[in-house]
Amino acid sequence: MVYISDKIKSSDTSISYVPTPLDLPISSTNTTSENQSNIINNQEEDEEENFIKNNYIARTLLNEPELPPITWLNWYKEVNWPQATLLCLEPLVALYGLFTTSFMWQTIIFTIIWYFLTGFGITAGYHRLFSHRSYEAKLPLRYFLLILGAGSVQGSAQWWSRGHRAHHRYTDTDLDPYSAHKGIFYSHIGWLLFKPRRKPGLVDISDLTNDKCIQWQHRNYISLAFFMAFVFPTLVCGLGWNDYRGGYFFAGVLRLVFVHHSTFCVNSLAHYLGDAPYDDRRTPRDHFFTALVTLGEGYHNFHHEFPSDYRNALKWFQYDPTKYLIEFFKLIKLANNLKEFPKNEIRKGRYTMAHKELNRFGQTIIWPKDNLNLPIITFEEYQELTKKNDNRLLILIAGFIHDVSHFIDSHPGGRTIIKSYIGKDATVAFYGGIHDHNTAAHNILAMMRVAICKYGGEVEYIKKRLGHIQTPTPIFA
Template identity: 60%
Template sequence: MATTTKTKTKVEDDHTPIDIDIPDNYVAYTLKTQKALPPVSWANIHKEINWLSFTILTVTPLMGIVGAIFTKLRWETFAFAVFYYFVTGLGITAGYHRLWAHRCYNASKPLEYALAMAGAGAVEGSIKWWSRGHRAHHRYTDTELDPYNAHRGFFYSHIGWMLVKPRRKPGVADVSDLSKNEIVRWQHRNYLTLIILMGFVVPTVVPWLLWGDARGGYVYAGLLRLCFVHHSTFCVNSLAHWLGEAPFDDKHTPKDHLITALVTVGEGYHNFHHQFPMDYRNAIKWYQYDPTKWFIWTMKQLGLARQLKVFPDNEIHKGQLTMQLKKLRETQEMLAWPSDSNDLPVISWDSFQEQSQKRPLVLISGFIHDLSNFIEEHPGGPHLLIKMIGKDATTAFFGGVYDHSNAAHNLLAMKRVGVLAGGMPHGLDDKAIPPSQRLKIARYNELSSPYNSSAGQSDGEGMFY
């Protein structure tokens, strides 16, 4: 009876969301109250090494390199090793990552079993363990609660976090949904058997039975293939947070780049993924390299996958527009702009006439301009400007004599020195604003009213006005 009760309690605990009772200020509270382990140093490194991961990640490549020196590589074995690299890689990307960690689609039981076995062949932990860490990574990206925090350096986020014991326990992340999945539970129970079978037995036996190269299969399709799968996956945590651009959001480190996609079986469009993690795609354009997306789509056509989730295009485009506006804002802030009308002195007509006797002042669209350093450079000749000194040249400037270009209007605005008392005549509103400022990027707090229908985001993203 006691055993039954204990087992029942364990099942209930596994099925109860672990984060159901966390405080609203969980992150700040945890960082304040949870003491981190001391930094790793030469004095304590022997105690801080995670010996299981350290052994797997160092001995395996060493054995593979030594084995390759003494083992001839046959083309059949090479082709199979590449094939098996993609099989086990998809076990991680299409299985561990997009199916179980993010629930991007639903898979049939045959496909789930296949992905669970293929994923075990990558020797990166069970589905449950892997997904728990990855969900923590997404929830606490770039913080001390992120198990592979990119801010701690490329090496740390790539492999260092596995070589030593974590300095701080990763932030809480719920995997109760996976505890209810019979395939996940089956893989977790039989994980050791599966990694031996899928990681080493299958890649050794297949070349042995088909072309008599058991040794080559073990070295190239087993050991070295495993190293490539490992570092391919690790690049999602390191290279994908270091190389590329952030076309959807630059709040955190994830970036998009083709090179990362090529070395991670399509996981390189990482900025998109972190912004829209429930989307079964990483690459949204047809020509972008994402074999994991193509695999999932193919499984759907074969009836083995369903309910492929995609984020609404409208919201994706909003993210792209936000970043485009940010870049435009950065460019805009590097340029010199004309003085605001509120910063210019208000000058009466009589004062304008009087001052025009001492320097070449011209009135255009209600603004007074000083053309001292431009008269000799005027493309139409200095005489056209000289005869307009002390006069209103609005009509002449806007088509009466010559319909000036946008560039001319922008340059003219930089020569403003005052505003005519009484303002500009009615109907000249469009002529008072130079073209470069008609689509100027403004933050929400720079708009005249915070309740404007085009008000910006709360974090002050740019917009047109």
């Protein structure tokens, strides 16, 4: 598919789109060189002012300075101590439990189940339902997911969704609360350990503040989180098979460590590992391993391009258990209006990236000279040039004159055929009269072009007389 702009860019004319200045006498403008400079400076200042005025990100970054950088001298003042204490004590407590508590198979099974359930509270609840509204859920399901989400101890759904919406709107900027541009440690957990350098960007959360379910969880979050994270699993294991200790250390604390870092990988690993099949302008990436450790949230490039799609993975072999869970909710009439972006628009994203990759590959290839850089000579002049004893062997094919001096010994059909057409028009022979050459032959031949034959040479006459329809060369010069 070739467009006019592509043709312009492919020509060797170096069009810069900068207009030629008007040739007006200086006196007619009544401005000196100094005045002209002042006018240009004023225009630039006005443009910069308008840009800042109309660009929320630029205006915010300019007018709302961030906190001073964290150094070895002030780090303890910048630590978010409540969150840092929780996140740092978790693995230590879990390790203590691993070395001091015996394993019971019932507890291990429940720990895995409870990991998935509280994890789905984040992926299916906080993320796809409340942050992106990728589907609609009945009231019982909304409360169920909010309660499970509280058990993951990642803040209320309102706080979590507000930050995540800012992440999507301001991806990779300083208004992104966990920007990947600040390093993998920062985007994974550093943004939680330390006070944010600036407030997250502005987002609309009116739907969250008007949602009675979310507000109920927001008001009761502390008690819900404590009960669902630690008390509930301890009671289940204790009352079920008398393993209170295992319920607390394994189903409670150890499970929480895995849930936390599983979610954190969406902010860190999913922005570093993998490829970008839909858009490479930002950091989100698709990778199976990330999907494996995040309950299906690892196809992050797709998700950032189509955030309100209830799916993260499209193909059957891609791991996305959250997608299947949402489909199960629909099956049992607890969910509806599962949103999918149009297939045509998704294909456009893949096409755009494939086209970019093809263009990058094309830049590594040496192409024939552009037609505009080739001299135009008559058929008679071409014949005269072939008679000169300068060791140059010229042959005419499809209106182009080619120098085959360095190729004749490598010609698969031998020297004799080429020599018999030196100084002649070999178009018919090349296009099937003797051999219908393949694409590689057309490409190699195009590299040997040295001139254009005016009016195409004898081939025009032969074509009309024999009724031969000339096949165009596959090379796009």
